Every structure is written in structure tokens, then in C-alpha cells.
Amino acid sequence: MTERESGGARVEMPLAELPAWQAFAEAAGQADRRGGTLRVLQAAGLSLDLSTQAQSPALRAAGLALLVARDFDDWRSRLLQGSAVNGTEQRAAWHTALRAEEPPGMAAAKVRDEQDRLRAFVRHLDAEGRFDSVVHIGIGGSDWGPKLVVAALGYAGTRREMRFVANIDGHAIEAGLLGLDPHRTLVVVSSKSFTTVETMSNAQRALQWLREAGIAEPWAQVVAVTANPEAARGMGVAPERIFRFWEWAGGRYSVWSSIGLPIALALGAEALDGLRQGAAAMDEHFATAPPENNMPVQMALTGLVNRNVYGYASLNIAPYDARLMHLVPYLQQLEMESLGKSVDRAGRPVSLPTGPVVWGMPGTDGQHTFFQWLHQGPEGAPVDFIICRDADHPFPEHHRLLVANCLAQREALLKGKSAQTLQAELAAKEPDAARAAWLARHKAHPGGRPSSLIVLPRLNAHALGALLALYEHKVFVQGVLWGINPFDQWGVEYGKILATGIAAELTSGRLAEGHDASTAYWVAQWENGGV
Template sequence: MSLTNSPAWQPFAAAASAASLRGEQLRLVNAPGLRLDLSAQAHSPALQDASAALLTQQGFDAARAQLFDGGNANWTEGRAAWHTALRAPVPPAMVAGAILAERERLRQFVRDADAAGRYGCVLHLGIGGSDWGPRLVTRALRHGSTRREVRFASNVDSHSVADAMSRLDPHDTLVIVASKSFTTTEPLANAEVAMNWLRDAGVADPIKQVVAITANVEAALNLGILPDHIFQIWDWVGGRYSLWSAIGLPIALALGTDAFDQLLAGAAAMDEHFRTAEIADNAPVQLALAGVVNRSVLGYDSLVIAPYDSRLYHIVPWAQQLEMESLGKVATADGSPTGVPTGPAVWGMSGTDCQHTFFQWLHQDSMGAPVDFILCEQPDHAYARHHELLIANCLAQRSALLRGKTFDEALAEASATESDPARARVLAQHRVHPGGRPSSLIVLPRLEAFTLGALLALYEHKVFTQGVIWGINPFDQWGVEFGKVLAKNIMRELDSPQTSRQDPSTRFWIDAISRKH
């Protein structure tokens, strides 16, 4: 049955449409490592009651329990989505042995490298979930002491890997090949380039400087990688949720095992909050409900992530993958359509750069988009006035989106500098801001490994909750797989032109490019 035909949907949609969006009431939710301010999201007692009824109808409690218990959360592929087990202080008994063993192997590898003074440089080759998480964390936390230079290459465009290898010492570089399946085109193609780079530099045995992180151990062994240089992840770890596994090795190498452990601890604390907090005080659930209201009722088709901390630069593409590879699907468990849009396009930029790039559109476009503002109370630099300016800009932009500016206010402003009443009225029209635009404010006390882990887990559980509400599976990615299959077919045709059922444009370019090779 589609969501729109379900008993709880119409009361929810009606309450959301009628709810206030003017921020008359302070709405703070306290969670481990952060505070969530939802004052600028739609809210009313009726919406709160309707939300609880919708969650009950959609089986939220059972779905959440299944997520933590290793049940069939990824129901289209018939497996668990057990990323919470990876960061649990005491993992579930069924997987505790494997998780703790790999966790200790990772720590020991880093300890040995530190003790021997090995690997001043790390070249991490992954893509998607094997890349964005480690890239985000190492960039965000490198204001502390970094032990190694870590470079990332993901794109199959070799400009990417060539740039990453530039100015690295091949004799002191560890190459990490991160691929769950160990069949993914990009990391394997880039690994070949990196191996040749090591070989050309005179490294006697390049394979000894290569580490694999994969669920396909046999494939890594077949490539010649040493058994003690292979770290395992498991089938029940989704790629975009794999940061917490051995995929986090570059984080531990760059920042130390203590920082990696604190990252896991922050996420685990958010897990416990999500698992136990009442719905009204549950930060991921409340953030998810706001997102459902904005997308499926109010009709906003995108979400802006605006971290007012330049160290969180990579949280935008990380969140893009998390949300846009998980949501936006149309089929529910029984195959029926949801009947409502199920995911926004996610985009953004760090502040204050974003204000000089697209905030004009956010303020005065006929629709605009909701914004997640992210802010740290305390900086890790000595320029207090700069941080005050950053905070002031963040709060001002959020306030302007919420309050807006009426025609009368704009007219009074224009009339103060324009003597011609007719021209003042024209100018006033250009200065009107609709206001009433939704946003959330996420405030971390300081950007540290613990608080960053909590922030990332907040978004993970938000996406999971939205999947439950919409009745879709947030853990598969059939669109990605479809494109991969087509790419393999085209590669075969580029290698050996043949008759195929391609559209005219694709056929033209296959023929044109294959003739030049």
C-alpha cells in the first residue's frame, strides 16, 4: 500500500501544512556531542501527535530494533546493515569476535608502523563510501597533530591519482586499496597506476607497500597482497556506512588510534541516544521528521548543508552520498509506489563562502530550500574575533531565512534614502524576503573526534528513519549498479566494436572513440 493511502499519512500531512514556520517557540534537542535547534522547522502539538502515529504505523520501533540486532534491514538484498556493531564498545555476540579482532589488527598495524617510523605518506585509493568518510575525517581533524601525509584518489580519471602521488616519496608511501567487492573499477585501476609508480621509482618489492581493505579477501590475495596486509570488512557493512570499519585505517594512520577510537565512541554514544531516547527528544528522529515534512508535504526538492567551519568542507559530498544513494526511491516493500517524493537533492558549501555563492537564491527564490547549519561553539585557533564573525554570520543568515522582510519593512527602509515615493515603492519590491523558510541548526561544542563521530551518526540515523517512514530501503543502490553494468558493456564495445542496441548518440561516440584507439 502506498504511503499516501495509509491511515496515518493524511493527518500527518494536514498537521504539517498547518504548522507554524515562524519560530515562535525554542525547540532544542540535546544529544551526545551536539545540540540540535529545530526552532525554524514546522512544529505544532498536532504535528507532534501525528508524527508519533505515523512512526507507529510504519513500524519504526521494530525496524530500529532490527537495525541494532543485525536483522534483515537491507531487505531487497537479504542482509543486515550492521554498521552500529562496528563502533559498539561491546559488539553483539554474533559478530564480536570478528569485529574486535580486526579492530585490534588495525591498531597493531598502526603501532608497528609508528614504532618503525614507516610510511610517512599514505595514498588511499577508494571511491564512494570507501573514500568520502576517511577523506572527511582526516580533513576535519587535521588541525591537531597529523602523523602522516595522507592523499586520496578516487576518480578513474588518472589526473586524480597522478595529482595525489605528486611530491610523495614512493619509498616511504603506503598504498591502501579500499574496495568492498575488490572488483570496483576505480580503486583497482588506480592501484595499477600506483604499483607502476612504485616500481618505476625503484621500490624493490612494491606489493609489500600495499594494503587491501575488502570483503573479498581471496581477490586481494590473488593480486599478491600479503595476508597480514589485508583487512576485512563484511557483507553486512554498506559502503557508505563503512567508515567505522578498517576503511578508517587512513584516519588511524594520520591522526592516531586514540582519535579513531574517539570517533567510534562518539558514534556509539549517538547510537545509544537514537536507540533509547523518547521520540520527542530523539535528535535523529526529529531531524528526519523535519526532512519528511519539507520534502513530502511542503514540496522542497533539495536540502542545503552549510557547515560554518571550513574543516567540515567534505561533509557536503559525504552527506550527498549518504542521502542521495539511500533515498529518492519509489518502491515500498510490497512493490507499490510510495506516492510521495522520498528524498531531496543535497548540496551546499562551507560558510561564509556559501553566502557569497547561493544564499541570494535561498533568500528570494520563489521556493528556496531548507538548510542544515552546522556550527562549532569553540574554535581551534587564536583568532577569537574571526570566530565571532563566523557565528554572527551563521545566526544572521538563519534568522533572515526565518523572519524575512515584509513589503512595509522594505518600504520604510527604501524611503529613508529615496525621496521619490514611487521609486521607493519600486525598490521596496526588490527588497522583500518571503521568510518562513525552514532550517536546522546543529551546534557542536568543539570539532573533535568524539563530536564528529556523533554528528556523522546523527545523519546516518536520520536517513534510516526517513527510509522507514517512506517505506523504502535506504541500504541498496540499484541505480548505481545499473550504471556499472552499462559501463562494462560499453568498455567491451570500445575494445572490440560490435553491433549492439545503443541509442544513436551512445552508438556514435562508441564508434568515434574506438576508431582513435
């Protein structure tokens, strides 16, 4: 049984107690971890090489049985049909509707209308030629997606100079405005609620900057992107410059919505359309491919093997493309905000650790930063290597060396090198046998460390959209398997509440009761003007 009765309601069995999980874990413990069999999946133009992950016929069969035990087909249908898969907020998570060629159901008309309005607005600005710079103000999901895409696809130049401001630190907004002509700058304020403290504070500073430049109607140079258009209108944004998305489009899934406006302003509306088309192609694969050949499903199962059977607490992302500099923080939010949960959907403590720590940076920089730890640290971490088959620059030797480094690091993690082999090699150059043995132990690589390789044909809008959707669906499947809700983020809210209270204390100069000793000390220090 995958479920049991509890107070008259059907409740999922904790994953660790599920017989299908126990069979899966046993099969994973006996699987081949030495890359003896080539295993490459393809979808939406991407290739996924899982050859150096744990694999065996028994593990594959156990993974399929686990999906059945967790009612994966039903959960996938509910996600794609717009049912309320976000239980704590009683919402759909219908980001797939934002990129479908034909948006489904009740969402169709309003999604198409906003997309058409956005395209028309960008075309109007292009024809008018009034603004040659854009300051985009947003944070979290309202920032990482557009910033990632503009950096990835705008490497050869953008139609307008783009500045992205997220942090509440005043240095961020200062740098975002520095050197721009206020009369030729459009300010885009993106906030789902239109109440986010960081975003609204930075927006007020941008308005002040416009006023200081003698602009009588600064709101005429502001565009709002929000799920709360009433709040934007109340602050002074004209209705024709408000672009909306909906509560069922979660922040970290919102780049497909009007949040993608900066992408269209920087690269043209066709870039945003191409991004959506690539994601829609991955959606179609996710919806129809059998589980054994389904890229997001197999990535999710691999992640559970690494996290819960082999005990890896983190996942390294190594994009071998300098243009993907913002991919790691984008995926950090997607994975860690979605999967960092300590209770299951029934409110019980989780029975197994959930999402790993996600970290990394582009290769080859990472090789000179943390690959030493990946190769020889006692813990290690699985690695997702990401690379493009074809480059978009005229330097083939550079791309050849980039590919060689990517493949070599992956092979070294898998194969390792034993102290015995190294000692034999060193003996030919080192006459002191004891020193050769000692040095060999320092140089030894344990090997057997898992990785995946994702190959994009080249870094264009379609391929990037497919890549982001691949990770979205992987995270969803892992949420289903762990029995957690990957679409809420209550842990984010508590600190915000405390910050509001402390900010009021710093303004009033009156220290409230209830702080711990350290917080009380530092609030008092700032209240008194000293540190």
C-alpha cells in the same frame, strides 16, 4: 490498519494511503512556521535547534502516531540487533556493531579482532618509521568517510602526508603520486568487493609507479581493506596486510570499520576510536530516547514535513566550519544513495516523493555562492546549519564573526523582510515614491523558510562521530516512514554494466548494436581517434 493482506503476505500500506500520514500532513499544514517557540534537543554532546521548523502540539502528536503506524520500534530493534533490514540483498545493516563499546552477538569476536589488528598495525608502522606518506585508493563509501575525517581533524597537521585518490580520471592518480618518494609511501587499497573498476585501475597504476622506482616487491607496500580478502590475497597482498569488514557493513556506512585505517594512519588509532565512541553515544540515544526527544527521529519527521507537505525538493547543508569541506559530499552519498528510490519495499511505485537533493558548501563561502537563491528564489530549500560552539584556533574575532554570520543567515531566512517595510525605510532616502516602491519589491525577502541548527561543542573525534551517526539514523527513520529500503543502491549498478560494455568497444574498435544515436556517435568518434 497499517498493513493489509496481499497474496497471503503482510504488506505495508503505501504511505500516502495511511490515515496516520493524512493526519500528520494536515497537522503540518496548520503548524507554526514562524519560530515562535524555542525547541532544542540534546544528545551525545550535540544540540539540535528545531525552533524554526514547523511545530505544534498537534504535529508532534501526529508524528508519534505516524511512527507507531509504521512500526518504527520494531524496525529500530531489527536494525540494532543485526536482523536483515536490507530486504533486496537479504542482509543486515549492522554498522552500529562496528562502534559499540561491546560489539553485540555473533559480530563481537571478529569486530574486536579486526580492531585490535588495525591498532597493532598502526603502532608497528609508527615504531618502524618507514613510511611518511600514504596514498589511499578507494571510491564512494571507501573514500568519502576517511577523507572527511582526516580533513576535519587533521587541519593542524597529520602524522603522515595523506593523499586520497578516487576518480578514474588519470589526473587523479597522477596528482596523488606526484612528488612522493615511492620508497617511503604506503599504498592503501580500499574496496568492499576488491573488484571496483576505478579503485583497481588506480591501484595498478600505483603498483607500476612503485616498480618504476626499482621496488622489487611492490605488494609489500600495499595494504588492502575489503570484504573480499580472498580477492586481495589472489592479487598478491599478504594476509597480515589485509584488513576486512563484512557484507553487512554497507559502503556508505563503512568508515567505522577497517575502512577507517587512513584515519588511524593520519591521526592515530585514538582518533578512530574517538570517532566510534561519539557514534556509539548517538546510537545509545537513538535506541533509548523517547521519540519526542529523539534527535534522529525528530530530524526525520521534520524532513518529511519539508519534502512531502511543503514540497521542498532539496536540502541545503551549511557547515560553518571550513574543516568540514567534505561533509556535504559525504552526506550527499548517505542521503541520496539511500533515499533515492522510486519503489517501496513491496516493489510498488512510491506514493510520495522520497529523499531530497542534498547540496551545499561551508559557510561563509556559501553566502557568496547560493544564499541569494535560498533567500529570494521562488522555491528555496530547508537548511541544516552546523557550527561549533568553540573554535580550535587562536583568533576569537574570526569565530565571533563566523557565529554571527551563521545566526544572521538563519534569522533572515525565517523572518524575511516585506516590501512594505522596505518601502517605508526607502522613503526616508528616496524622494521618488514610485522608485522606492519598485526598489522595495526587488529587496523583499519572503521569509518563513525552515532551517535546523546543529551545534557541536568543538570539532573533535567524538563530536564528529556523533554528527555522522545522527544523519545515519535520520536517514534510516525516513526509510521506515517512506516504506523504502535505504540500504541498497541498484541504480548505481546499471551504468557500471553499460560502462563495461562501452570500454570493451573502445578497446576492440567494434561498435555494438543497441546504443542510442548519441552514444553510438561518440563511441564511434573515439574508436576512430577523432572527436
